[in-house]
Amino acid sequence: MNEVTGTAPTRTVHHGNTPAAWTTVVLVTLAFTVGTLAVMLANWIMFAGGVVLLVVAGIVGKAMQMLGLGAVPRR
Secondary structure, three states: OOOOOOOOOOOOOOOOOOHHHHHHHHHHHHHHHHHHHHHHHOOHHHHHHHHHHHHHHHHHHHHHHHHHHOOOOOO
């Protein structure tokens, strides 16, 4: 409890509203869209490109988080 105001201290919760999270979500959505179109068109090279883009999205998101553009992990 805060002695001055009588309230409990608050924590800032981002709920994923960070540049790293938004970039990752956009890239993952694009990857799944490319993969879906590839399956519908039976284009397996395009499907492989979607899978590669999905892996890149994970790497980019983690790199951005490590650079300080993501939420601070809970301890």
